[in-house]
Amino acid sequence: xxxxxxxxxxxxxxxxxxxxxxxxxxxxxxxxxxxxxxxGIVGESGSGKSVTAMSLMRLIPNPPGKIAGGRVMFDGxxxxxxxxxxxxxxxGNRIAMIFQDPMTSLNPVLTIGRQIxxxxxxxxxxxxxxxxxxxxxxxxxxxxxxxxxxxxDYPHQFSGGMRQRVMIAMGLSCNPELLIxxxxxxxxxxxxxxxxxxxxxRLQHExxxxxxxxxxxxxVVAGMADRVQVMYAGRIVEEGPTSxxxxxxxxxxxxxxxxxxxxxxxxxGRKLNPIxxxxxxxxxxxxxxxxxxxxxYFQAGQCDAQVPPLRDVAPDHRAACLFDITLETPVTAGxxxxx
Amino acid sequence: xxxxxIAVEQPVERPVESQWSIVRRRFLRHRMAVxxxxxxxxxxxxxxxxxxxxxxxxDAIDLNAQFLAPMSRNPATGALHILGTDHIGRDLFTRxxxxxxxxxxxxxxxxxxxxxxxxxxxxxxxxxxGWVDTLITRSLEFISTFPxxxxxxxxxxxxxxxxxxxxxxxxxxALIQYGTGVPGDEAASLALxxxxxxxxxxxxTARLMRGMVLSVREQPFIESARALGASNRRIIMRHVxxxxxPPLIVDYxxxxxxxxxxxxxxxxxxxxxxxxxxxxxxxxxxxxxNMLNHPWMPLVPGIPxxxxxxxxxxxGDGIRDAFxxxxxxxxxxxxx
Numbered sequence: 082x083x084x085x086x087x088x089x090x091x092x093x094x095x096x097x098x099x100x101x102x103x104x105x106x107x108x109x110x111x112x113x114x115x116x117x118x119x120x121g122i123v124g125e126s127g128s129g130k131s132v133t134a135m136s137l138m139r140l141i142p143n144p145p146g147k148i149a150g151g152r153v154m155f156d157g158x159x160x161x162x163x164x165x166x167x168x169x170x171x172x173g174n175r176i177a178m179i180f181q182d183p184m185t186s187l188n189p190v191l192t193i194g195r196q197i198x199x200x201x202x203x204x205x206x207x208x209x210x211x212x213x214x215x216x217x218x219x220x221x222x223x224x225x226x227x228x229x230x231x232x233x234d235y236p237h238q239f240s241g242g243m244r245q246r247v248m249i250a251m252g253l254s255c256n257p258e259l260l261i262x263x264x265x266x267x268x269x270x271x272x273x274x275x276x277x278x279x280x281x282x283r284l285q286h287e288x289x290x291x292x293x294x295x296x297x298x299x300x301v302v303a304g305m306a307d308r309v310q311v312m313y314a315g316r317i318v319e320e321g322p323t324s325x326x327x328x329x330x331x332x333x334x335x336x337x338x339x340x341x342x343x344x345x346x347x348x349x350g351r352k353l354n355p356i357x358x359x360x361x362x363x364x365x366x367x368x369x370x371x372x373x374x375x376x377x378y379f380q381a382g383q384c385d386a387q388v389p390p391l392r393d394v395a396p397d398h399r400a401a402c403l404f405d406i407t408l409e410t411p412v413t414a415g416x417x418x419x420x
Numbered sequence: 421x422x423x424x425x426i427a428v429e430q431p432v433e434r435p436v437e438s439q440w441s442i443v444r445r446r447f448l449r450h451r452m453a454v455x456x457x458x459x460x461x462x463x464x465x466x467x468x469x470x471x472x473x474x475x476x477x478x479d480a481i482d483l484n485a486q487f488l489a490p491m492s493r494n495p496a497t498g499a500l501h502i503l504g505t506d507h508i509g510r511d512l513f514t515r516x517x518x519x520x521x522x523x524x525x526x527x528x529x530x531x532x533x534x535x536x537x538x539x540x541x542x543x544x545x546x547x548x549x550g551w552v553d554t555l556i557t558r559s560l561e562f563i564s565t566f567p568x569x570x571x572x573x574x575x576x577x578x579x580x581x582x583x584x585x586x587x588x589x590x591x592x593x594a595l596i597q598y599g600t601g602v603p604g605d606e607a608a609s610l611a612l613x614x615x616x617x618x619x620x621x622x623x624x625t626a627r628l629m630r631g632m633v634l635s636v637r638e639q640p641f642i643e644s645a646r647a648l649g650a651s652n653r654r655i656i657m658r659h660v661x662x663x664x665x666p667p668l669i670v671d672y673x674x675x676x677x678x679x680x681x682x683x684x685x686x687x688x689x690x691x692x693x694x695x696x697x698x699x700x701x702x703x704x705x706x707x708x709x710n711m712l713n714h715p716w717m718p719l720v721p722g723i724p725x726x727x728x729x730x731x732x733x734x735x736g737d738g739i740r741d742a743f744x745x746x747x748x749x750x751x752x753x754x755x756x
Contacts, residue, residue: 138647140643140646140647144550166651169649169650169651170649171649172646172647172648172649173647173648173649173650174649177647177648178644178647180640180643180644180647181640182640185639185640185641186640186641186643186644187641187644188641188645188658188659188662188663189439189641189663190439190662190663191658191659191662199645199648199650199658200648200649203648203649203650203654204649235439248644251644251648
């Protein structure tokens with residue numbers, strides 16, 4: 082195993098200029114992905130998880146978006162410093178991306194075959210016949226029957242699950258070292274969702290691809306990821322091995338997320354247990370703990386005095402909370418918890 | 421898992437149909453559009469054969485046979501003038517036949533130029549946005565604030581008086597000469613009119629295209645193409661353009677129609693295609709000055725002009741319906 086991680090993101094800052102002011106979508110985000118591992122990024126809408134992923138590929142629309150600072154080291158190179166043609170050579174070739182909505186992520190006027198061979202033509206300089214043979218291989222690999230014939234079909238002739246399989250085939254066509262899956266199953270129903278996740282997992286093992294899976298679905302992460310990081314208001318608020326995060330969450334936000342999952346063995350008629358309040362406005366972010374207005378363990382004078390840094394709470398497990406809070410900590414606002 | 425998938429997702433046997441073949445099939449079911457298209461082809465085809473089937477040479481002047489009514493015979497030679505003659509005794513059937521090719525060709529050329537210029541401008545503006553968009557949008561706004569007809573009249577009269585003002589590529593003149601079948605010197609002045617019309621009328625197409633591109637460029641498949649490493653040029657040519665094409669095609673047929681009528685109006689005012697090159701428009705212009713004494717005269721070029729304009733319109737209608745998945749054609753039922 083190489084000592085340096087495949088991807089390491091350092092102090093990433095992404096901002097969007099809007100009429101109301103500058104939206105700080107990603108703030109000081111630092112993380113890494115090792116070769117072959119699966120990293121889950123969890124968070125609610127607007128927490129910056131998709132923007133983080135898009136900035137790795139330098140796909141943030143500019144204007145209004147801007148990567149305001151930080152480094153994205155991929156295999157020893159800072160992607161943010163690359164020229165556009167060099168970056169194009171990375172996209173689809175060494176880092177690939179699967180998008181959320183397979184219904185609209187395929188061009189409706191081109192056959193599936195032409196879309197799959199697109200990146201083969203772009204990056205591998207294959208001849209038409211070779212590209213076609215490879216496309217058939219890829220479709221078989223993602224489990225599409227009569228692949229050879231279906232290459233000449235158009236996207237509207239495929240179901241949602243089949244289209245997501247095609248998207249995965251497109252993403253993996255050049256054997257990328259890193260696959261970013263941005264909510265790959267959100268638009269699919271539950272059974273298809275399981276099949277697609279199973280497929281990604283299988284292919285990852287076969288090809289040794291590192292995967293970043295972005296989702297708001299904790300169930301997806303639990304089944305897929307080796308490590309999880311939780312994002313809130315553009316910051317990473319907790320990160321650690323998947324089992325740790327689920328068994329021993331140390332950040333009140335993560336605890337809230339886990340408590341809000343309905344359980345099959347709950348008594349009938351029990352209400353859902355949501356986190357109260359709303360995520361903060363990313364335009365006027367005060368220098369306080371971003372979760373403090375919604376936190377059950379809020380301590381006046383401490384939580385609203387600084388942005389809590391990520392600190393080690395267990396081996397390989399870090400949380401951005403000033404206090405040692407666990408699932409067992411009683412929810413009694415005002416009761417001081419020792420730091 | 422794989423076996424399950426095969427069982428569930430086995431595709432139903434059906435012919436593979438591209439969007440274009442669906443459109444073609446739906447168009448062919450539109451009766452008015454198809455008959456209009458056939459009519460236009462026949463009209464143009466007959467005009468192509470004019471040198472062989474026309475009863476007289478195109479510009480043969482016969483001062484013994486001025487203002488002959490339709491179906492009358494030449495007093496000197498006894499030859500039949502099916503649609504009569506004009507003020508200098510030229511056979512109108514011959515001239516109307518020749519002018520079908522010229523008028524339709526001019527309309528197609530201007531519409532093509534307009535659509536190409538407009539589409540390129542619209543694509544650039546809508547895709548790149550920023551200063552490119554500002555530049556193109558402002559300049560097309562500037563052009564559309566011109567009083568169109570006045571500028572056109574000034575431009576054409578200027579160009580017709582001093583043809584060397586703008587150097588026109590020989591290939592373009594040759595194209596017009598080949599397309600319309602007129603002699604070289606006439607082709608040069610036709611080229612001027614084609615250019616003048618095209619330069620002033622691309623703005624509508626550009627706007628249409630820009631709007632289309634603005635919506636297409638936000639589609640997820642554009643982003644996914646970019647994530648595959650496609651360059652801007654590739655994205656424009658392969659993803660944006662094909663998806664913005666349907667309204668452009670409809671706009672194109674309507675532009676043909678517009679030019680057909682505009683050229684007549686221009687000729688009618690005396691600034692269009694110059695005599696002796698015949699077009700429906702300038703035959704109409706001559707007829708107009710003699711209309712009170714010879715009321716049949718405007719009808720001779722007028723009727724084919726109206727029929728052709730209507731036919732082009734119907735074809736455009738047919739294409740639009742063929743592209744619109746919601747339209748139901750003549751109760752033919754659901755379509756693919």
